[in-house]
Amino acid sequence: MSNTVLITVLSWEERYILGLEKNINAFNPSLVILFKYLNPLTAEWKIGNYTKTQSLLQSNLIEVEIDSSKPSETWFIFLKAFSNHCKGKNILIDISTMTREAIWLSLYNCRLNGCKTDYIYYKPKGYSGEWISRDPGKPRFLYKMSGIAKLGAPSLLLITGGYDIQRLDSLIYNFEPKQTMLFFQNGEEPRNKENFNLSQELLRAKYNIGLMYEYDAYDTDSSFDLIVDKLKQRENGNSESYLESYNIILNSLGAKTSAITLFNIWLKHPHVALSYIPSKEYNKEYSFGIGDEYTGSITF
Amino acid sequence: MSSKKPTNPFEYEAAVNFATDELIEYFVEDHNYSRFIQSGRNIFIVGERGCGKSMTLLYNSFQKQIRKAEVEKRNFDYSRIGVYVPCTNTLFFKKESELVNNPFKASVLSEHFFVLAIAYELVSVLSSIENSCSKEKEQELKSELNYILNIDLPEDIPIFKALARYFQKLNSETQNQVNNSEESTSDKCVSFYSLVIPILQIVKSIEKLKDTHFLFLIDDAHDLNSHQIKALNSWIAYRDHSDFSFKVAIAKVRKHSYITSSGSSILEGHDFLTIDMEKPYQNKFSDFGLWAKDILERRLEKFGLETKDANKFFPTNPKVEEEMKYWENVVRNKAQEIYKGQDNYAKKISDFVYKYARAEYFRNRSSKANLPQYSGWDTIVNLSTGVVRNLLYPCYWMYDKEYSTISDKEKDSKEIQVQFIRPAYQDEIIKDKSKELWGKIENDLFNNIDNCSTKQATQIKNFFEQLALLFKERLMSPESSEPRAITFSISARQEVSESQNNEIDEWLRISKEALILYDRKSSSKEFGGKETIYVPNRLLFPDRGLDVIGQHSRVSIRAAEIYEAATKGKKINNKEVSQQTLFDYE
Numbered sequence: 001m002s003n004t005v006l007i008t009v010l011s012w013e014e015r016y017i018l019g020l021e022k023n024i025n026a027f028n029p030s031l032v033i034l035f036k037y038l039n040p041l042t043a044e045w046k047i048g049n050y051t052k053t054q055s056l057l058q059s060n061l062i063e064v065e066i067d068s069s070k071p072s073e074t075w076f077i078f079l080k081a082f083s084n085h086c087k088g089k090n091i092l093i094d095i096s097t098m099t100r101e102a103i104w105l106s107l108y109n110c111r112l113n114g115c116k117t118d119y120i121y122y123k124p125k126g127y128s129g130e131w132i133s134r135d136p137g138k139p140r141f142l143y144k145m146s147g148i149a150k151l152g153a154p155s156l157l158l159i160t161g162g163y164d165i166q167r168l169d170s171l172i173y174n175f176e177p178k179q180t181m182l183f184f185q186n187g188e189e190p191r192n193k194e195n196f197n198l199s200q201e202l203l204r205a206k207y208n209i210g211l212m213y214e215y216d217a218y219d220t221d222s223s224f225d226l227i228v229d230k231l232k233q234r235e236n237g238n239s240e241s242y243l244e245s246y247n248i249i250l251n252s253l254g255a256k257t258s259a260i261t262l263f264n265i266w267l268k269h270p271h272v273a274l275s276y277i278p279s280k281e282y283n284k285e286y287s288f289g290i291g292d293e294y295t296g297s298i299t300f
Numbered sequence: 301m302s303s304k305k306p307t308n309p310f311e312y313e314a315a316v317n318f319a320t321d322e323l324i325e326y327f328v329e330d331h332n333y334s335r336f337i338q339s340g341r342n343i344f345i346v347g348e349r350g351c352g353k354s355m356t357l358l359y360n361s362f363q364k365q366i367r368k369a370e371v372e373k374r375n376f377d378y379s380r381i382g383v384y385v386p387c388t389n390t391l392f393f394k395k396e397s398e399l400v401n402n403p404f405k406a407s408v409l410s411e412h413f414f415v416l417a418i419a420y421e422l423v424s425v426l427s428s429i430e431n432s433c434s435k436e437k438e439q440e441l442k443s444e445l446n447y448i449l450n451i452d453l454p455e456d457i458p459i460f461k462a463l464a465r466y467f468q469k470l471n472s473e474t475q476n477q478v479n480n481s482e483e484s485t486s487d488k489c490v491s492f493y494s495l496v497i498p499i500l501q502i503v504k505s506i507e508k509l510k511d512t513h514f515l516f517l518i519d520d521a522h523d524l525n526s527h528q529i530k531a532l533n534s535w536i537a538y539r540d541h542s543d544f545s546f547k548v549a550i551a552k553v554r555k556h557s558y559i560t561s562s563g564s565s566i567l568e569g570h571d572f573l574t575i576d577m578e579k580p581y582q583n584k585f586s587d588f589g590l591w592a593k594d595i596l597e598r599r600l601e602k603f604g605l606e607t608k609d610a611n612k613f614f615p616t617n618p619k620v621e622e623e624m625k626y627w628e629n630v631v632r633n634k635a636q637e638i639y640k641g642q643d644n645y646a647k648k649i650s651d652f653v654y655k656y657a658r659a660e661y662f663r664n665r666s667s668k669a670n671l672p673q674y675s676g677w678d679t680i681v682n683l684s685t686g687v688v689r690n691l692l693y694p695c696y697w698m699y700d701k702e703y704s705t706i707s708d709k710e711k712d713s714k715e716i717q718v719q720f721i722r723p724a725y726q727d728e729i730i731k732d733k734s735k736e737l738w739g740k741i742e743n744d745l746f747n748n749i750d751n752c753s754t755k756q757a758t759q760i761k762n763f764f765e766q767l768a769l770l771f772k773e774r775l776m777s778p779e780s781s782e783p784r785a786i787t788f789s790i791s792a793r794q795e796v797s798e799s800q801n802n803e804i805d806e807w808l809r810i811s812k813e814a815l816i817l818y819d820r821k822s823s824s825k826e827f828g829g830k831e832t833i834y835v836p837n838r839l840l841f842p843d844r845g846l847d848v849i850g851q852h853s854r855v856s857i858r859a860a861e862i863y864e865a866a867t868k869g870k871k872i873n874n875k876e877v878s879q880q881t882l883f884d885y886e
Contacts, residue, residue: 150472151468249393
């Protein structure tokens with residue numbers, strides 16, 4: 001048995017349980033911390049995967065309940081779970097079906113507890129083509145990852161994976177940024193190309209957004225370089241870069257790996273803020289199977 | 301902010317994105333209460349997005365007023381200085397105070413950041429005042445700051461620039477402390493009384509500013525946390541307002557608390573006045589009608605268009621105008637017969653025509669005809685539902701369409717002049733935008749509005765469908781006594797359970813946040829108290845063939861009918877609807 005603690009969040013998706021089996025075989029964790037969101041709407045869907053999780057892990061499992069409607073309570077639960085079980089350990093975070101809030105809270109606590117931290121992401125085998133979640137709450141800043149706001153400075157909202165127009169609407173409506181910078185998933189897939197062109201047109205017309213770029217969400221290093229490079233550019237007529245003159249709000253709407261990139265940006269530039277949109281309604285049939293895996297390490 | 305020439309006279313950018321000169325040129329002071337802002341009273345400006353709250357506050361800020369004085373070639377009057385404080389800075393989205401387990405400490409931390417934002421904007425304004433004091437006076441003020449507030453400022457930097465830097469540093473230090481300490485607090489917190497009031501006292505020793513009253517223009521105060529709102533209310537309750545007052549813009553949909561930090565309340569009339577920026581009347585003779593005309597005509601003029609009259613720029617379809625006149629005459633003749641020989645003959649005739657003439661036009665259109673034609677300035681003003689952004693929104697798209705057509709024809713012309721918007725284009729845009737708004741109800745509510753489930757979105761859609769149907773039936777029915785009543789109130793709340801009432805309240809909240817419903821207070825005839833009148837966004841009406849020009853009436857709908865309409869798509873029973881004439885809006 002290794003010295004690795006696996007962090008995961010219970011989900012109804014197939015890739016959750018298939019990913020857990022793979023992680024157990026490949027990493028042989030000494031302990032698995034399973035965070036369970038209390039959500040009556042999805043509780044039943046998760047029963048099957050939960051039963052399998054229990055039989056797979058038995059005594060090596062620690063279950064922690066969290067409530068997305070109580071962010072301050074969640075903060076302290078994560079703090080306690082990591083300080084009790086993860087201090088100085090090797091941590092593997094399976095971000096595949098985690099919320100951004102849980103990803104960032106896990107990474108934050110890994111840093112706090114001096115953990116050697118790796119992450120793993122399993123793409124699903126396919127998508128149903130439908131929506132994944134709806135009924136968003138008000139966008140929020142993460143506690144302690146909310147940056148250092150400058151007085152009198154305008155806001156720049158940076159979003160990775162901006163195809164979700166409705167969520168974009170919600171972010172822009174709530175944060176009222178002066179500038180918005182969007183990063184779209186690149187690739188030769190016709191779906192991505194079509195989405196990129198369509199979204200560009202729509203966003204230009206609707207919000208007059210001019211700062212739109214393509215990036216590879218699954219390559220966190222090149223994404224990091226590209227995003228930081230764009231933030232370090234100067235705005236027309238301004239002697240300072242976006243990074244210097246704006247209060248920057250980061251938000252990840254696309255692939256979960258982009259949440260890793262944004263966390264790395266926050267680590268390097270702690271005056272930027274990480275934000276997320278809580279959701280209350282999910283689509284059970286959003287994805288199926290398990291596909292490619294992406295792994296990486298976080299250097300604090 | 302740099303000024304760029306707009307490409308469309310009806311740009312409806314957020315107020316903060318306007319260049320100073322544009323904002324000064326476009327702002328209309330008449331026919332609203334915006335001059336109240338310059339008074340020494342505390343004022344709450346209430347209204348939904350787009351009704352001009354930010355524009356009003358920004359217009360009264362020092363930066364805009366001094367530029368205005370410069371443009372008008374007059375000396376600036378230093379007796380009033382407006383300090384604009386937006387609550388949309390990311391500082392106000394930080395939530396670490398929720399991690400502090402001691403409510404008092406959480407309130408101190410929350411007030412600290414709010415006070416720093418105010419102090420920073422105050423000294424930014426003061427640093428932009430030229431020659432406010434001599435070098436000697438600056439040294440004297442710096443000594444005072446050191447003595448009273450223990451703030452040690454460098455000698456080689458002008459006092460207010462140095463103070464701005466000091467606040468920036470303090471702000472950064474405290475955020476760092478909060479982010480990196482276990483307790484999430486800071487030992488460097490300041491308060492309004494420990495920082496802003498002493499600074500104001502020191503500033504008042506400057507000759508140029510000795511009689512100045514500072515107007516703190518707090519925008520988007522609904523984004524403040526509960527501790528900050530209580531702190532703000534406490535400052536408003538402060539008895540001596542000779543040196544400063546607060547003008548606070550808040551969204552109507554989110555209930556504002558008027559409780560102070562000590563638990564008491566501030567009272568309207570005593571501690572503050574309220575200005576409702578949404579206007580109940582939109583006809584051409586109302587304050588809003590006149591204001592809207594001023595806004596539009598000023599934009600036409602500033603844009604350099606030859607046509608400066610809103611009525612001429614947005615002409616009514618002549619055929620519709622002719623038919624309207626025809627039915628007005630028919631109704632007038634009928635009224636003359638009915639009231640022949642009676643007292644108040646002229647008034648009775650005019651009331652009858654007012655009530656039924658337009659309805660007759662809608663009723664007598666061929667059953668095979670498409671939707672009615674919508675055009676004309678009066679229609680556009682009524683479509684706005686009393687909200688400035690709603691007024692500019694269709695105009696923007698109409699202008700773009702007309703301009704595109706002309707520029708296609710006159711490709712070589714350097715100066716393309718739009719003389720007017722042809723009625724067919726007005727009609728097309730109005731119907732397109734109306735359809736879009738229905739689409740928003742159907743597809744977007746659960747995505748865009750905080751705490752709106754898909755179930756609630758469907759219920760709201762059902763209710764609006766049934767409401768439109770009700771209004772349509774009333775418009776078309778010859779038996780309707782108030783056929784163009786397009787607002788409603790809710791009656792018999794006691795007939796539904798508490799949880800059903802709560803559900804109805806949530807639908808109303810979501811609808812208001814989505815700007816598809818507005819509300820006004822009115823005196824209730826039955827009980828003499830206040831009653832809420834609900835006004836659907838009139839842009840919804842063209843898609844359903846309704847008249848956007850309503851009459852001073854409301855339809856009273858029982859809560860049970862609303863509940864059934866929303867949850868089961870059940871028709872609202874026309875027979876159970878009562879009408880009350882409404883000439884008593886406030």
